[in-house]
Amino acid sequence: MSELKQVVGAALVDSLAAPTKLLAARRTAPEQYAGMWEFPGGKVEPGETCEEGLHRELHEELGVRVRLGAEVPGPGIQGWPLNAKAAMRVWLAEVTEGIPAPLEDHDELRWVALDPRELKSLSWIPADLPIVEAMLDTALRP
Numbered sequence: 001m002s003e004l005k006q007v008v009g010a011a012l013v014d015s016l017a018a019p020t021k022l023l024a025a026r027r028t029a030p031e032q033y034a035g036m037w038e039f040p041g042g043k044v045e046p047g048e049t050c051e052e053g054l055h056r057e058l059h060e061e062l063g064v065r066v067r068l069g070a071e072v073p074g075p076g077i078q079g080w081p082l083n084a085k086a087a088m089r090v091w092l093a094e095v096t097e098g099i100p101a102p103l104e105d106h107d108e109l110r111w112v113a114l115d116p117r118e119l120k121s122l123s124w125i126p127a128d129l130p131i132v133e134a135m136l137d138t139a140l141r142p
């Protein structure tokens with residue numbers, strides 16, 4: 001039984017085959033998350049699969065089409081716990097069409113080196129920190 005709201009997010013990298021950078025997005029709302037960095041994405045809508053929801057969110061938020069790569073495996077069937085009400089599944093992805101722009105929900109996008117120190121220097125939503133670590137493993141594994 002799933003009781004948690006399903007959120008999906010993308011670890012957008014410059015290249016799935018040879019990733020060197022991750023696109024981090026800075027949220028504008030709500031107040032508790034404004035100014036914090038996150039994986040672009042959002043809530044899956046009724047009738048959508050997680051993957052469909054992620055493609056839709058990335059098109060709405062960033063204006064891009066993407067190819068999904070491996071999922072960053074989380075501890076639960078719904079992915080990574082975010083709070084008492086929501087969990088997030090996260091996929092690696094690369095842009096196939098368009099140039100990411102902060103069209104909705106974000107005021108800044110930043111390509112950050114896939115380096116633990118560089119990544120951790122951003123103020124991520126706290127729940128995202130373990131996901132950032134796991135994303136590095138998934139992205140950089142041979």
Ligand SMILES: Nc1nc2c([nH]c(=O)n2[C@H]2C[C@H](O)[C@@H](COP(=O)(O)OP(=O)(O)OP(=O)(O)O)O2)c(=O)[nH]1
Pocket residue numbers: 007008009033037038039040041042043044057082083086088105125127128
């Ligand atoms: N997109 C995203 N949301 C995250 C991350 N980490 C995290 O705790 N969250 C939380 C913030 C929100 O409570 C929830 C996602 O909601 P959202 O506001 O992005 O979803 P949405 O675009 O569908 O927005 P809405 O229709 O509810 O306005 O998950 C993350 O890395 N990416």
